[in-house]
Amino acid sequence: MGSFHDAASGEEHAFVTGPNGVGMRDIGIGLPFGVNDIGQVVGYFYDAVAGEYHAFVTGPDGTGMTDLNMLARPPDGTILANAYDINNSGQIAVTGTIPEPATYAMMLAGLGIVSFMGRRTRLNRFRAVSRSGC
Incomplete structure (x- = not known):
């Protein structure tokens, strides 16, 4: 798990590697912070339309990045801004902004x-x- 800077677009991209660090797969725009044993990755990305940072989670092996705000449905005005870690039960440590x-x-x-x-x-x-x- 890591990130790289795409010079052409100016965006940060999260990536995962295969066993023993072999191969690299781009999992989308954002910065990763945590990964569990089945390869679910959490972190944050910048939503340029909303002008806010949003937390994300992927499926196993880093597939399918999903905005946690779409999964958790926080109260109005609350934004899940960053996911720091995920355990093997799928519980995610997040921070957010509250009015x-x-x-x-x-x-x-x-x-x-x-x-x-x-x-x-x-x-x-x-x-x-x-x-x-x-």
Whole structure:
């Protein structure tokens, strides 16, 4: 298991080798970090569309790279960013990004202000209609 830099594309690629290091097979874009006895490889790759790092796992012998975010379905806003190791039972050690509590506080504060402004606007319209006698 290792990685190489593709000079033409500028991308890092993970690879696995055969028994005794013979042969090399490209398993896709990304950096590998761990491998178990059946050859499942874990690591991360950069998703250029989303602008984020995503954790990946392969099948046995490094076949079929899969984004762990598609397998695990983390809660909204959480991204499994890196897989560091995998044991022989298939359990994976990962890290991820979780939105800061301050992000939620800012969102709630913004919703509160919008709600307050909407209520104040309705009250002002009601007062204007009441004064005009309509």
